[in-house]
Structures are given as C-alpha cells and as structure tokens.
Amino acid sequence: MGFKYGAALKHLLPWRCRRKDDSSMPSNDAGLFSFFSINWLSGLMWKAYKTGLQQEDLWNLHRDDCAEVNCSRLERLWEKEQNLCKPRNIKPQLSHVVWHFMKTRVIITMLISSVQNVLQFLAPSLILKIILDYIESPEPLDYNILGWIAGGISLLYLIRGACTHAMYVVAVHTAVRTTGAIQGVIYKKLLKLRTGGDKLSAKVLNFCNNDMERIFEAAIAAAMFPAIPLTFIMSLVYCLRIIGPLSLLGQAVFLLFYPVLFCILKAQVKIRISTIKITDQRVTLMKELLNNIRFIKMYSWEEAFNKKVSEVRNQEVKKHKIAAFLQAISSTVTPSISILATIVTILGYTLFGNNLKPSEAFTIFSVFNAMQYVFLILPYTIRTIAEAKVSLMRIQELLDLPEHSKICIDKRDSIVALEMINASFAWETPNIESDEKLAGNFDQKLTKTNEPSIKNSIHGDKTEDMILSEKEKKEEKLSENEKLLEEENRNENNLIVMLKNFNVKIERGKLIGICGSIGSGKSSLVSAICGDMKLQHGSMQINGSLALVTQQAWIYNSTLRDNIIVGKEIDHARYQQVLNVCALESDLKLLLCGDMTEMGDHGSNLSGGQKQRVNLARAVYSDRDIYLLDDPLSAVDTKVAQYIFTNCIQKMLKDKTIIFISNFINFLEKCDEIIVLNDGTLVEHGTHGELLMKKGNYFTMASFDSTRDCQAQAETENAKSTEDIDLTTGIDNSEDKINDKIINKKKQASKGKLIKEEKKSQGKLDNKIYTKLFQASGGCCVGILILIALVIFTLAKLFNVIWLRKWLDDGDGNMAARLNNITNLSSDELKGNSSSGQHVSGRFRNYGPSLTQVFVPDITLPIGVSSRILERSRTFRKSLLLSFLPVCCQFEVTKPRCIMEFFNKYTYLPVSRMAIFLHLFIIHKTFFLVLSQ
Structure with missing residues (x-):
C-alpha cells in the first residue's frame, strides 16, 4: 500500500514520462509545468478548434476523480460524523463532513494563495518604495540598478501569475470532486427514501443545479480566504514603518467597514433562503406543466398556466433585485474604501504638521490599492461560503429523511413467505x-x-x-x-395511519387475492410490504425477494428490451417466454425495430395497456420469490386479461408467492385465499366459497360484479362483429393500429430512434446574437449610462493622483522665493513642508470631496444595471414560455430531458452570468484606468 498522497506529489516533478494509457486523462501524468499551466489540455483544445470534438475524443476519468469513489468516501465520513455525534446527543453537520472531505486540497490552495498575495503585496509596495527613494536620492542614476529592479518586478509578477493559475487549477479540481461526491450521495439517498413527492423532486432538481453551483463556487472561494488577514497584517506593519502611528487612520477605515459588510452578508443570506423557496415552487410548477403538457393543450389551459408561472417568476425576480442591490452595494463600496483610506491617511498626516514625501505618499497609495483586492474578494468569498452553508443545510435535511424499513428477514427455506402480527402502518410525509x-x-x-x-x-x-x-x-x-x-x-410527527392491526400469514407458493372498495388500503398494503410505510407497532417478516407491479406503469427512456430486463443479462429463452405470457409478441411486430425500439419518457409512445404489460413483463423476468401485483389487469381488455392471468400468473408463476390485488370476481375465485379490506383493516379472510357463505362484504361485491358481467357480456356480443380480435393472444388490434399510427408519426429519421440527441453548434456566434444579448442587457440607454459613469469615475480617480502629485511638487508654495535667495538647497528643502503654507486649506477642500465623485457613480450604476438586466431576464423567460406552449407536443416527446434544463438552468445562467461579468467590468474598469494612465 503506497503513500496516501504519492500520486499527487508526483505533480511536483518538473517533467514526467509519457503516459501509458492514452485513453486516460493526461493530467494524471502531467508534470509541474504542464499541470499548473494546463498544457496537457492543449492538444484537445487545438483539435476542438480545428475539427470539433466527439464523445470518443474525451478521456476517461482517473479513479480518484470518479464520482463513485468520492461518493463512497463522503458516505464513510458522514457515517463517522453520525457515530461521533450520537453519543453526545448533538446533531451531525454535513458542512463539517464536506470540509473534512476536501480540507487537504483546500489547505494546499490556501498556501499557494498566500504566496500569491505576498508577491502581490511586494511589487506595488516595497519595490515601488525602493524605486522612488532611489530616484529622489542626489546620486546619479545607475541604469544597471534600474534594469535589475525592472527584472525583479517582472519576475515577481510572473511568479505571482503562476501561483494564481496553480491555485485555480487545484481549487477547480477540488470543486469538481466535491460536487460529484455530494450528487452521488443525494442519488443514493433518493433510492433509499421511504417518502417522496413532487415537492421533494423539485428540491432535488434545485440541489443538483443551483445548490451545486453554490458549493462549486465556495470550494474555489475558500482558497482566497487567507488573503484577507495576511494582506491586512502586511499592510499594517509596512505602513507603520513608513509614516508611523498615523497610518492607523487608514487601517481604521478598513476595519470600520467590516460590520457593514457583515450586515450585508446577513441580509444576503436571508434573501437567498427566501429565494430558494420561490425557486422550488417555480421548478415544481414547471415540472407539472411539462409533464402534463398534452392535457394542458387539450383543455386550452396554456394561458392559465403561463399566468401562474409568471406570478411565481415575478416574486423570484423581486428577490433577485434585492439581492442584486445588496451585491451592488458590497461590490462597489469595497473598491472605494482604498481611496477613502488614502485620503484620510494623507489628510491626517499633513494636518499634524508632518512633511509628506512623494515616495511615502505614493507608497501608501499603492499599499491601500493592493488592499483593495482583499476587500473586493471579501464580500464574494463570504457570500459564496454562506450560500454554500445554506445549500448544505438543505441537503442535510434530505439526508435526514427516513429510509426504507430494514426489519425484513430473508429466510428462503421457510414455508412462510409473509407474516404480519398485529402490525399497523402509517404514511410519513417528508419532514424537510x-x-x-x-x-x-x-x-x-x-x-x-x-x-x-x-x-x-x-x-x-x-x-x-x-x-x-x-x-x-x-x-x-x-x-x-x-x-x-x-x-x-x-419522530411521530406527520404520520397518517392507514393500516391497523394486521394479522396475516401467507405460505410460500400461494396465490392470494386482495380486494376491497376504493380507499380501503389495498395499495397501501403493497407499499407497507415494500417498506414505504412506517411500521408503528407489531412485527412483519418477509422471507424472500420482492417484485412489484404498480398501478401506474413506470417506463423510462430506453429500448423496450431494456425496460424489461433492466440491466440483467438477457436469457433469450426466458425473455421470449415472458413476451409470450405477457401478450407482447404481436406488439413487437407493430414497432419499427421490435423490442429495440426506443421508448419515450413515461412510455409516451405506448398505450395504457402496453405500458402495463411491459411493467408486468419486467417483474416476471426478474424471477423473484414474492410478486406484488397491484391491479395489473385493469388497463387491458377482458380477453387479454384472461390470457395473461391464465398463462402468466397461474402457469409461469405457479411456484411463486403472489399477492394479487383486483376487484374482478372471475380472477379472485381462482385464488387460493382471498383477503378483504375495509377502511385500512382486514375484515374477511378465506377461500372464495368460504367468503360467499359468510355473506359479508365479499358476497355483496360478488353479487354486484355478477350483474355487471352480464351487462358487459351483452354489450360485447352486440359489438363483436365490429371488433378485430386476435384470438391467439387476445390483443385488440384496432387499438394497436391506432396506436401504431401515432407511433409512426413520432418516429424520427433514424429507425427506432425516438429521442433526438442535442446538436452541437460549431463555428463563431453570429453578430446578431451579440446584438440581442446587448439589448437584453439594457440596450443603448444602459450602454450610454455605463460609458458616462465610467468616464466620471476615471476622471475622478485620475484627479486624485494628479492633485496629490501637484500638492507634493508645490510643497508650501515658496519654492520660487528660495531659488532667488538660496541656491545650495536640496529639492526637498526647496519645496518646503507640504502641510504648511497659505494654500493648504484650499488643497484640503479640493482633495477631500473627490471621494464623492468616485463613490456616487460607483454605487448607482451597478444597481441600475442589475435591476435592468433582471427585468429583461423576466420578460425574456416569459417570451420563451409563450413561444414553447403553442408548439407541437412532438418536441416534448423527442427532447424531454433538455426542456426542463432549458427553463431551469439555460435561461438563468446566460442572463445571470452576463450581469456578473458586466458588474465586474464596471467595478474593475480596467480599460479606462489603463487609458487614463
């Protein structure tokens, strides 16, 4: 067993040998320079630029990067956290587990970030002070020394850039591993949940989209956190060395803004939590709309649903506007803090009568500008970590939900297949x-x-x-x-008792019929046996494996064969036998590719009877010990039902234990035993003859069913001449012919392929797209306002530098008089004390208010732009929904996966990212500042 971090430490080697496996990701065998510069990705990027990428061009993940491996590790850490907290009666925290999961890699990124920040501080502060002192010295300039200084600055910036790049490489790698592990844990938990529902599914969709993005950003932002205290300490010590205790005035300005940022953070977290609730409602509503789009269009409910979605979206946009307002304040106030700190420090230093030298003034100015980076990333870092904390709290509520009962015992040699002793069961709603x-x-x-x-x-x-x-x-x-x-x-909250005091003993190999009126508890009994309900008291013992056939057939997007074998190795003999007894052979002839024809989501290209027969075939092929059949023949006609009951249930499954739910007396009378339910209790139990002799509930139901059968038989004989019945299998071909026409209309050009793959666009984006994005961001009006505000900001900041330079050059204003009287004075003696003279008060009045010229456009512009972009995003999403609703349902059948992502993520990311990037452009104003210099 090798060293735990042996593979990771190999990346420190400058160069490494060629990788052995060409199919694996090259980053696993990359050296120091290749790994941190991402040179190993150059070949793939060049190929993508020249010819485009296909699925086979992508590499395989390394084992340590796979979601399965990281998910297993996160599960072990979560179990360890639960075991440690349980004896102390404290609640385990998922955030602690996630931190422990990624702490080694995060600490590495923090160390790299610390080196990067030290280098970032040295270049504009220490080296700048050396240059200014050397220039002001009376000695002649030595260009060799200046060349060495310039080379040192270049080397510092080069190393700093390499450290920044290395930090992001490791941080992104860590974020990918962490989010993959959390998504794996969520998926495994969903498979074990005892309760669920549409609201829970909407939350899970939010977990895997929006919350994962927050956790991803937090894993990267955590690396930047050491920059805040480290840079503050370095600047504090260095400023004290340059101008003494009066430098604390500028540091105090920075410290006073911490409570302000903390209050903004608390407000952002509250807004984030309230926004999540509305987002869950919107996702749930969109899911219902898309899943039932056929019925909505059938009843012309498009306008009503569009209005409902728009109302929820309007509430969401209002929350986003408040969040954008807070983000604009925190992101625009922080860059102005360095200017305010510089003004306060310089004014305070000169008011105390000190002579401020240019080397000292511009060094202080550079140091506070270096601290601006810290306060720029401070709100982003705290906000992302806080939002990730909220996301992990929400995910932990999912992990705390009850799982399937684990009290079943598997003893296949027992003659008893199922036994309940005084058992009561209750539904438990999700307690999120x-x-x-x-x-x-x-x-x-x-x-x-x-x-x-x-x-x-x-x-x-x-x-x-x-x-x-x-x-x-x-x-x-x-x-x-x-x-x-x-x-x-x-936890006895949120329980709905459905089954009370059950005493049942079912022997192996028996066919047990379950009947009762609507709401009597038949389906609940099946759910209780499967472990979906909570056993309140009593005991239940299940000896053997289970197979379930539900009332609503579950069909997923794959071929018909895959829906039957579900990951098992195909046994052709058994497979053909299952198709025969489930009356599916004639259906295969109607499909373009037989059993290799692709099924749409929820079986959109199958009739109700076909879905139920596929559902039954899946259970029969699984070859389990106990079969739970919840009214499996209700969706097929009488002759098909008789054929399936005789050939499948009575013959092929004759040695299996079957719990058969139905209210058809002609099937129940052939069962070994019959259980009658009423209001969640077992009221009658016995054979068909015994229950008829009792003249209880079963006798009443049998009498009614006999009358109904006579009427149905008369109607069938009258319509027999118009029906086309295949007597060999009992399938109604008239229904299948109609369904065949529907299927053929839905078929795509590729034979048997129903779901279309998303096409990948290549080449450059059309200029019209950029124009539309510009219009969506506010158009010309917003663009002109941005330009005006940037010009004002640039001129105001340039004024600070020019005015400070002029102030220091003029000194006390008596330089001309000294030149006329004395000629052997140094340049500093000629200028005099900059804090004295007749023009000092005027300089104070002109220099101090310049902060307002910087601050006003810096805070008002992002607020207006963010509000405008969010408003446009609302109308943009509404127009998309209006465009989607009138289109043919064919799109919903052929591309079911991308629609939900389109409305949930793809319409959110471009607009939100556009707002963020435009916001950062406004904050940094790089182009205009360079132009001003």
Missing part, C-alpha cells in the same frame, strides 16, 4: 425544514460563537434530552428489530 426555519438557524450560527449553545438550540431543551435518555435505557431490553422500530418512532 421550512426555509424560514433554516434562516433562523443560520442567523443563530452567525450571531452566536459559543458552540455548545448552538448545539443546544438545535437539539431542544433538557426535557427532550431526558426523554431520549429514557428511551436509550429501554433499548437495551429490546430485540434488534424492535430497536430499529423504537429508533424510527422517535
């Missing part, structure tokens, strides 16, 4: 904390620093702890199964 509660918890964590008090606030008062301790004492006397039940029963 509300967003308001999350906001309250997060506020407590922001304001409280005492860790025990935080934990106590989460876990309740002493009374609850006493109750928990009493239950822990009781657990020592309970069996293993009862311990699990006691542990699950700690």
Whole structure:
C-alpha cells in the first residue's frame, strides 16, 4: 500500500514520462509545468478548434476523480460524523463532513494563495518604495540598478501569475470532486427514501443545479480566504514603518467597514433562503406543466398556466433585485474604501504638521490599492461560503429523511413467505425544514460563537434530552428489530395511519387475492410490504425477494428490451417466454425495430395497456420469490386479461408467492385465499366459497360484479362483429393500429430512434446574437449610462493622483522665493513642508470631496444595471414560455430531458452570468484606468 498522497506529489516533478494509457486523462501524468499551466489540455483544445470534438475524443476519468469513489468516501465520513455525534446527543453537520472531505486540497490552495498575495503585496509596495527613494536620492542614476529592479518586478509578477493559475487549477479540481461526491450521495439517498413527492423532486432538481453551483463556487472561494488577514497584517506593519502611528487612520477605515459588510452578508443570506423557496415552487410548477403538457393543450389551459408561472417568476425576480442591490452595494463600496483610506491617511498626516514625501505618499497609495483586492474578494468569498452553508443545510435535511424499513428477514427455506402480527402502518410525509426555519438557524450560527449553545438550540431543551435518555435505557431490553422500530418512532410527527392491526400469514407458493372498495388500503398494503410505510407497532417478516407491479406503469427512456430486463443479462429463452405470457409478441411486430425500439419518457409512445404489460413483463423476468401485483389487469381488455392471468400468473408463476390485488370476481375465485379490506383493516379472510357463505362484504361485491358481467357480456356480443380480435393472444388490434399510427408519426429519421440527441453548434456566434444579448442587457440607454459613469469615475480617480502629485511638487508654495535667495538647497528643502503654507486649506477642500465623485457613480450604476438586466431576464423567460406552449407536443416527446434544463438552468445562467461579468467590468474598469494612465 503506497503513500496516501504519492500520486499527487508526483505533480511536483518538473517533467514526467509519457503516459501509458492514452485513453486516460493526461493530467494524471502531467508534470509541474504542464499541470499548473494546463498544457496537457492543449492538444484537445487545438483539435476542438480545428475539427470539433466527439464523445470518443474525451478521456476517461482517473479513479480518484470518479464520482463513485468520492461518493463512497463522503458516505464513510458522514457515517463517522453520525457515530461521533450520537453519543453526545448533538446533531451531525454535513458542512463539517464536506470540509473534512476536501480540507487537504483546500489547505494546499490556501498556501499557494498566500504566496500569491505576498508577491502581490511586494511589487506595488516595497519595490515601488525602493524605486522612488532611489530616484529622489542626489546620486546619479545607475541604469544597471534600474534594469535589475525592472527584472525583479517582472519576475515577481510572473511568479505571482503562476501561483494564481496553480491555485485555480487545484481549487477547480477540488470543486469538481466535491460536487460529484455530494450528487452521488443525494442519488443514493433518493433510492433509499421511504417518502417522496413532487415537492421533494423539485428540491432535488434545485440541489443538483443551483445548490451545486453554490458549493462549486465556495470550494474555489475558500482558497482566497487567507488573503484577507495576511494582506491586512502586511499592510499594517509596512505602513507603520513608513509614516508611523498615523497610518492607523487608514487601517481604521478598513476595519470600520467590516460590520457593514457583515450586515450585508446577513441580509444576503436571508434573501437567498427566501429565494430558494420561490425557486422550488417555480421548478415544481414547471415540472407539472411539462409533464402534463398534452392535457394542458387539450383543455386550452396554456394561458392559465403561463399566468401562474409568471406570478411565481415575478416574486423570484423581486428577490433577485434585492439581492442584486445588496451585491451592488458590497461590490462597489469595497473598491472605494482604498481611496477613502488614502485620503484620510494623507489628510491626517499633513494636518499634524508632518512633511509628506512623494515616495511615502505614493507608497501608501499603492499599499491601500493592493488592499483593495482583499476587500473586493471579501464580500464574494463570504457570500459564496454562506450560500454554500445554506445549500448544505438543505441537503442535510434530505439526508435526514427516513429510509426504507430494514426489519425484513430473508429466510428462503421457510414455508412462510409473509407474516404480519398485529402490525399497523402509517404514511410519513417528508419532514424537510421550512426555509424560514433554516434562516433562523443560520442567523443563530452567525450571531452566536459559543458552540455548545448552538448545539443546544438545535437539539431542544433538557426535557427532550431526558426523554431520549429514557428511551436509550429501554433499548437495551429490546430485540434488534424492535430497536430499529423504537429508533424510527422517535419522530411521530406527520404520520397518517392507514393500516391497523394486521394479522396475516401467507405460505410460500400461494396465490392470494386482495380486494376491497376504493380507499380501503389495498395499495397501501403493497407499499407497507415494500417498506414505504412506517411500521408503528407489531412485527412483519418477509422471507424472500420482492417484485412489484404498480398501478401506474413506470417506463423510462430506453429500448423496450431494456425496460424489461433492466440491466440483467438477457436469457433469450426466458425473455421470449415472458413476451409470450405477457401478450407482447404481436406488439413487437407493430414497432419499427421490435423490442429495440426506443421508448419515450413515461412510455409516451405506448398505450395504457402496453405500458402495463411491459411493467408486468419486467417483474416476471426478474424471477423473484414474492410478486406484488397491484391491479395489473385493469388497463387491458377482458380477453387479454384472461390470457395473461391464465398463462402468466397461474402457469409461469405457479411456484411463486403472489399477492394479487383486483376487484374482478372471475380472477379472485381462482385464488387460493382471498383477503378483504375495509377502511385500512382486514375484515374477511378465506377461500372464495368460504367468503360467499359468510355473506359479508365479499358476497355483496360478488353479487354486484355478477350483474355487471352480464351487462358487459351483452354489450360485447352486440359489438363483436365490429371488433378485430386476435384470438391467439387476445390483443385488440384496432387499438394497436391506432396506436401504431401515432407511433409512426413520432418516429424520427433514424429507425427506432425516438429521442433526438442535442446538436452541437460549431463555428463563431453570429453578430446578431451579440446584438440581442446587448439589448437584453439594457440596450443603448444602459450602454450610454455605463460609458458616462465610467468616464466620471476615471476622471475622478485620475484627479486624485494628479492633485496629490501637484500638492507634493508645490510643497508650501515658496519654492520660487528660495531659488532667488538660496541656491545650495536640496529639492526637498526647496519645496518646503507640504502641510504648511497659505494654500493648504484650499488643497484640503479640493482633495477631500473627490471621494464623492468616485463613490456616487460607483454605487448607482451597478444597481441600475442589475435591476435592468433582471427585468429583461423576466420578460425574456416569459417570451420563451409563450413561444414553447403553442408548439407541437412532438418536441416534448423527442427532447424531454433538455426542456426542463432549458427553463431551469439555460435561461438563468446566460442572463445571470452576463450581469456578473458586466458588474465586474464596471467595478474593475480596467480599460479606462489603463487609458487614463
């Protein structure tokens, strides 16, 4: 077993040998220069530029980068956290686990970031002071020394750029691993959940899209965090060395802005949490709209749904506007802090009668400008980490949801397949904390620093702890199964009791019929056996594996064969037998590619009867011990149902234990035993003859069913001449012919291929697209306002430098008089003290208010631009929805995956990223500042 970090440390070698496996990602075998410069990616980028990329051109991930490996590691850490917190009665924190998962790599990026910040501070401060002192010295200039200084500055900036690039390479790699692991944990949890629903699915969609983006950004931003205290300490020490204690005036300006930024952070977190709630509502609504688009168009409900979506979107945009306002304040105030600190320091230093030299003034100016980077990334870093914390809190609520019951025992040699003793079951709704509660918890964590008090606030008062301790004492006397039940029963909220006091013993190989009126608990009984319901008291024992056939068939986007075998190796003999007994052979002849024809999402190109037969075929092919058939024959006609019951249930599954739910007496009378349910309780149990003799609920149902069968038989004989029935399989060909026409209309050019692959665009973007993006960002009006504000900002900042230079050059204003009287004075003596003279008060009045000229356009412009862009994004999304609703449903069938992503992510990212990049451009104003210099 090698060293844990051996593979990672090999990246420190300057060069490494050629990789052995050409299919693996080259970064795994890259040397120091290739890894940090991403030179290993050059070949792929060149190929993408020349010919474009195909799926086979992409490399395979290294084992350590795979989601499965990282997910397993994160699960182990989460279990370890739970085991450590359980004895101490404290709630485990997913954020601690995620930090432990990536802490080594984050610490490495922090070290690289620290080196980068030290180099960033040295260039504009220490070296600039050396240059200015050398120029002001009376000695003649030595150009060799100036050349060495220029070379040193270039080397510093080169190393700093390499460190910055290396930091981002490692940070992005860490973020990819972390988000992949969290998504894997979420997916595994979903497979184990006992409860769910549309609201939960909408939250999961938000987890995997928006929340993953927040966690990704936080993993990168964490590397920048050491820059804040490190740069502040270096600037504090260096400024004290240059001008003494009066430099603390500028440092105090920086410190006074910390509470302001902290308040903005708290407000941003609250807005983020409230926005998430509205986003979940919008995603849920869009999911319902897209899944039921056929019915919406059938009943002409497009306008009503569009209005509903627009109302939710308007609420979301309002929240985004407030968030943009806060972000604009935090991002535009911070660059102005360095200017304010410089003005306060210089004014304070000169007011105390000190002579300010140009080397000292411009060094202070450079140091505070270097600190501007720190305060620029400070709000971004804190905001991303806080939003990631909120996202992890939401994901942890999902991980805390109850899973399937683990009390089933697998004893296949037992003659009893299923046994319930005084068992009661209840539905448990998802107990995800509300967003308001999350906001309250997060506020407590922001304001409280005492860790025990935080934990106590989460876990309740002493009374609850006493109750928990009493239950822990009781657990020592309970069996293993009862311990699990006691542990699950700690939370009795949100329970809906459906099945009460069940006493059932089903022998292996029996065909058991379940019947009852609507709402009597038939489907709930199947859910209870599957572990979807909570066992409140009593016991349940299942001996064998389960196969389930639900009322609503589940068909996923793949071929018909894949929907039946579901990942198993195909046994052709058994497969053909399953197709025959499930009456699917004639259906294959109607499909273009037989069983290799692709099925649409939810079986969009199949009829209801075909879906149910595929659903049954999947269960039969799985070859399990116990079959749970929840009304499997309700979606097919009478003769097909009789054929399937005889050949599939009675013959092929004759040695299996079958729990068959149906209200058809002609099928129930052929069952070994019949169980009658009413209002969640077992009211009758026995054979068909025994229950008829009792003249209870079953007798009443059988009498009604006999009358109904007579009427149906008369109607069938009258219409028999017009029907086209295949007696060999009992399939209604008239229905299939109609369905065949629908299928043929939905077929694409490629034979049997239903779902279209998304086409990849190549080449350059048309200029019209940039024009539309410019218009979506506000158009010419916003562009002119941005230009005017940038010019004002540039002139104001240029005025600060020019006025400071003129002030220092003029001194006390008596240079001309000294030149006439004395000729052997130095340049500093000729200028005099810049803090004295008759023009000092006027210089103060002119230099101080220049901050307003910088601050006003810096804060008003981003607020207006962000508000304008968000408003345009709202109208842009609304126009897209209006364009989508009238189109043919064919798009919904052929491209079901991309539609949800399109409305959930693709319409959000371009506009939001456009706002961010435009915002950063306004803040940095790089082009205009360079032009002014």
